[in-house]
Each structure stands twice: as structure tokens, then as C-alpha cells.
Amino acid sequence: MKTTTNIAVDIGNSAIKLALSTEEIIHEKSLPLVESDWQISAAQWALSHSDDQPLAWHIASVHPQATKTLTDHLGTNFPAAKVKLMTWCDVPMEPNVDEPDRLGIDRLISAYAATLQSEPPLVVVDAGSAITVDMVTADRKFQGGAILPGLGMQFASLAKGTASLPLLDSRHKKPHYPAKNTEDAIFSGVLTAAIAAIDLLIAKYGNHVNIAKEDVPVVLTGGDAPFLSPHLQHNHERIDNLVCRGILGLQS
Structure with missing residues (x-):
């Protein structure tokens, strides 16, 4: 059974930041939201670092429209991907x-x-x-x-x-x-x-x-x-x- 790769996503007002960890190395990427097709670039970057493992997207966002753009893209092109929109209830604080x-x-x-x-x-x-x-x-x-x-x-x-x-x-x-x-x-x-x-x-x-x-x-x-x-x-x-x-x- 393949291990899931967790993708951390921080969608702010002007940029999306992504991170994942492989073999104790944290890979990070930032994309401006004004960039054309940024959601495609984000998904491609995640796939390129996933070692062919299933992806689980954990999204923290303050930008509802950008969140919809990303989740729509993932739902259409990667229907097997797990997508979670994080809330304060997910944080032990x-x-x-x-x-x-x-x-x-x-x-x-x-x-x-x-x-x-x-x-x-x-x-x-x-x-x-x-x-x-x-x-x-x-x-x-x-x-x-x-x-x-x-x-x-x-x-x-x-x-x-x-x-x-x-x-x-x-x-x-x-x-x-x-x-x-x-x-x-x-x-x-x-x-x-x-x-x-x-x-x-x-x-x-x-x-x-x-x-x-x-x-x-x-x-x-x-x-x-x-x-x-x-x-x-x-x-x-x-x-x-x-x-x-x-x-x-x-x-x-």
C-alpha cells in the first residue's frame, strides 16, 4: 500500500505557498496568484515531488475565490486526491x-x-x-x-x-x-x-x-x-x- 504524501497549502491574499516533506527534507514553492494558471503549476509541482504516492492536500486559506480555483482544478483533474479545507477546529490550540x-x-x-x-x-x-x-x-x-x-x-x-x-x-x-x-x-x-x-x-x-x-x-x-x-x-x-x-x- 502506498504512503500518502501530505501537501501543505497556504493561500494568502497575493500568493499560494506549498510545502511537502520527503525523507526529512522540506520542499517549498511559492506562486503569485496573478500568475496565469497558477493552480496548474501548483498541482504539477506537487506531483513532481510526490514520488508517485497518493496526494492529500491540506489547505489553509484566507482567499475564498483562489481556494475554489484550486479545489475545482484538483477535483476535475485529480479526482482521487484527498482535499481538506482546514478550520480552527483542526488546530490543537x-x-x-x-x-x-x-x-x-x-x-x-x-x-x-x-x-x-x-x-x-x-x-x-x-x-x-x-x-x-x-x-x-x-x-x-x-x-x-x-x-x-x-x-x-x-x-x-x-x-x-x-x-x-x-x-x-x-x-x-x-x-x-x-x-x-x-x-x-x-x-x-x-x-x-x-x-x-x-x-x-x-x-x-x-x-x-x-x-x-x-x-x-x-x-x-x-x-x-x-x-x-x-x-x-x-x-x-x-x-x-x-x-x-x-x-x-x-x-x-
Whole structure:
């Protein structure tokens, strides 16, 4: 009997990330949702790493339309594949929030995955299309957190909401204080706002559990993590593809 290969899928607002583990090696792939036929590329990538084993797709998504695109493709072309849409009930971590059904599954799985790396209490920062800063207490309960616009969303908002400001197309810049041109001023302002918000939230969460801010473990993930990491005041561990790693951890 063939062993099933578990495919971890994290569908965000702008990209789909996939991961699977073979012989203790984790293979990972990211595809932008604006890419033509991304669902075909995702399925082909998974098949190429499955060693001809049956596939079981474990999907955590915050993008309903993209989820339908992928599941429709799998159902039509791979009817034997197992497909599971994950909910908070699949995660062994109690969400201490007002409406668990409305909690982004990516936030809860990231928090669970972070506890596999560090002992709580801890803070998880996911810097994607939106930036989330969430808290897990020592009793391993997800306590909620904060959501703010990601770097790209802030850049786009400034360009769309003003008559003259350009849309920045690169994050490969350094902040300048004070900045001497419009592009540097936008980048410096947006980056500094995000960093200041994250650092302040970490400090406030530390106060919530009576721990000095410098002693709060912080896990940083997300597509913009490489750009934020050098500027954060708090010590942190950067772990890429945290949601997919959490999904794989749940299947082991």
C-alpha cells in the first residue's frame, strides 16, 4: 500500500505557498496568484515531488475565490486526491477570541507552528499583504492580536489616494532620516511606521503577561520578513513559510 504524501497549502491574499516533506527534507514553492494558471503549476509541482504516492492536500486559506480555483482544478483533474479545507477546529490550540469562526486560519496555524519552535508566551509577526502581530500565552492559548496594512498595501494606498505620489515598485531600499526625495520619503515613512507599530505591540503584549519586552520570544514570518527583520528592535527568530510548516507539523 502506498504512503500518502501530505501537501501543505497556504493561500494568502497575493500568493499560494506549498510545502511537502520527503525523507526529512522540506520542499517549498511559492506562486503569485496573478500568475496565469497558477493552480496548474501548483498541482504539477506537487506531483513532481510526490514520488508517485497518493496526494492529500491540506489547505489553509484566507482567499475564498483562489481556494475554489484550486479545489475545482484538483477535483476535475485529480479526482482521487484527498482535499481538506482546514478550520480552527483542526488546530490543537484554543483561540481565546470573540468569534473563532472569523479568525484567519493562517494566524492560528502560524501561532501553533511558533510554539513548536519556542516555548510560550510568545509573539508571532506575519508580514504579508497585511501584517499581523499575535500573542500566545504560557497556557498555549491564542489570545488574538493586531492587524495593520502591509508594506505593499501602504505603498499602494499612498499612490492611489494622492494625485502626485508614485507607486514604489521595490523594497530593496534603505530608510533615510530625513529622506531627501519623494521615493525615499515614502519608503522611510512606511517602513518606519510598520516597524514602530510592531515593536510597540510586542512591548504591550509583554506588559499584558508581565514580561519585560526584551524577554518576549518573537517569531517573524511572511513575504516582507526579510525587509523588516534588520530594523526590528526586538530580538526575533525568522522562520519562512511558517503556516505550511505548521500544517506539516499537524500531520506528523
